[in-house]
Amino acid sequence: PAGGRGAAAAVRHGHGQAQELRRRQAAQSRQVRHRGVIVHTMRQQRQQKRHRYVLEEPRIPVECEVLYENDAIIVVDKPHFLATTPRGMWYRETALIRLREQYGEPDIVPAHRLDRLTAGIVVFVRKPELRGAYQMLFQNRKTIKTYECLAPLAPEQHPQYGIIVRIDRHQPFPAIRASHICKDRGRLQAYEIPETINAQTLIERGSTVRCIDGKAYVNYVLHPKTGKTHQLRVHMNSLGLPILGDDFYPNIVQHSYDDFSQPLELVARELHFDDPVTGEPRTFVSKVPLG
Numbered sequence: 001p002a003g004g005r006g007a008a009a010a011v012r013h014g015h016g017q018a019q020e021l022r023r024r025q026a027a028q029s030r031q032v033r034h035r036g037v038i039v040h041t042m043r044q045q046r047q048q049k050r051h052r053y054v055l056e057e058p059r060i061p062v063e064c065e066v067l068y069e070n071d072a073i074i075v076v077d078k079p080h081f082l083a084t085t086p087r088g089m090w091y092r093e094t095a096l097i098r099l100r101e102q103y104g105e106p107d108i109v110p111a112h113r114l115d116r117l118t119a120g121i122v123v124f125v126r127k128p129e130l131r132g133a134y135q136m137l138f139q140n141r142k143t144i145k146t147y148e149c150l151a152p153l154a155p156e157q158h159p160q161y162g163i164i165v166r167i168d169r170h171q172p173f174p175a176i177r178a179s180h181i182c183k184d185r186g187r188l189q190a191y192e193i194p195e196t197i198n199a200q201t202l203i204e205r206g207s208t209v210r211c212i213d214g215k216a217y218v219n220y221v222l223h224p225k226t227g228k229t230h231q232l233r234v235h236m237n238s239l240g241l242p243i244l245g246d247d248f249y250p251n252i253v254q255h256s257y258d259d260f261s262q263p264l265e266l267v268a269r270e271l272h273f274d275d276p277v278t279g280e281p282r283t284f285v286s287k288v289p290l291g
Contacts, residue, residue: 007023008197029156045144058258059221060093067284068119073134074099074108074124077286080263083116089257090116099124100114110184112138115230117247119288120147120268133276144272146223147232150244150265150290153216157240164239173205173220178241183229189248190230192238199234200225219242219290244291 022086069075076095078084083094091097100108103126111123111134124132137143156172158164159242162179166172179193206219220241222232230249238240244265247253255262271284 001134052263057089057091058094061260064095064098065287072126072130074103074126075284076122076124077288078114078119078122079288080117080119081260084110084122087116095122096124111135114268115264117245117264118266118268119263120286121271121284122268123271123284126260130277137273137276141227142273144270145268146221146270148206148267148269148290149211149220149222149232149235149236150210150217151220151241152244153218157238159192159238161194162197162238173203175203177201177203177235178236179238181228181231181234184237188252190228190234192234199231201232203225203235203239212244212291217291229243234266 014100049163062082064079064082067075067077076099078095083090084100085096086094092101096108100106105126107128108124108126109131111125111131114120114122123134123200125131137233150274156164156175159179160178162177165176165178167174167176178197178200179192180197181192181199183190202223202225206220206221208219210217220236221238225230228234233243233246233249237246242249244268245262246264247255247262267286267288267290269286271282273282274280275282
């Protein structure tokens with residue numbers, strides 16, 4: 001009978017609604033933790049297509065100083081521990097999101113990136129139509145970058161792979177360190193293999209010596225000629241001169257996500273380029289101290 005079919009349909013519809021309600025409640029009630037920090041529910045994660053939004057994200061106790069800005073770009077002096085863009089458990093506590101919230105400009109994007117543990121100069125682009133011009137500067141290596149680090153004051157070791165070419169054969173530095181660096185997805189450390197050279201760094205040793213925990217350290221000035229992942233850290237470690245505070249090289253050291261006590265003593269000290277919009281030469285220098 002028609003009435004019976006209608007009643008059955010109503011029951012099925014009601015049952016379907018109840019199932020849907022239970023499904024939604026279950027999805028909304030499930031919380032996901034990453035290293036003890038609550039992030040979005042699974043349903044919210046699906047809605048957040050680009051990033052996970054952390055609900056209980058700890059404040060990173062550092063400030064990102066703006067060194068220069070105009071209508072096209074914002075140049076910041078990124079501190080240690082602050083990621084350039086959202087990644088993993090970090091969303092709001094990144095240089096990008098901080099800048100977007102500070103300026104109220106959701107179109108801000110980075111022209112390039114620095115590792116979370118590396119401090120120094122980062123350029124952000126304000127207008128979508130200018131992104132390509134500035135990003136291609138870095139992709140095409142039309143910038144000049146200079147880094148500075150703290151590493152042991154000690155005789156360098158001969159690397160296992162690649163070459164080291166001394167500018168003055170009677171002095172250990174300056175020297176060019178060149179090798180083939182690989183970085184596998186899912187593997188934390190980059191590594192060198194005996195293949196055609198794809199990474200090159202000019203290394204100079206400074207004169208500022210300091211004693212830290214009973215050991216002598218000195219500043220090294222690094223001029224990367226290529227841009228492989230962890231290149232500077234790998235090249236310094238391969239000489240038996242690992243950068244102070246490096247928790248990947250030579251060995252992986254686990255730290256709590258909210259431990260900001262020991263920074264990686266590596267700073268992107270200077271950046272030079274010709275502005276692709278105005279043609280003006282630009283030079284920016286980081287004020288982040290070493291040690």
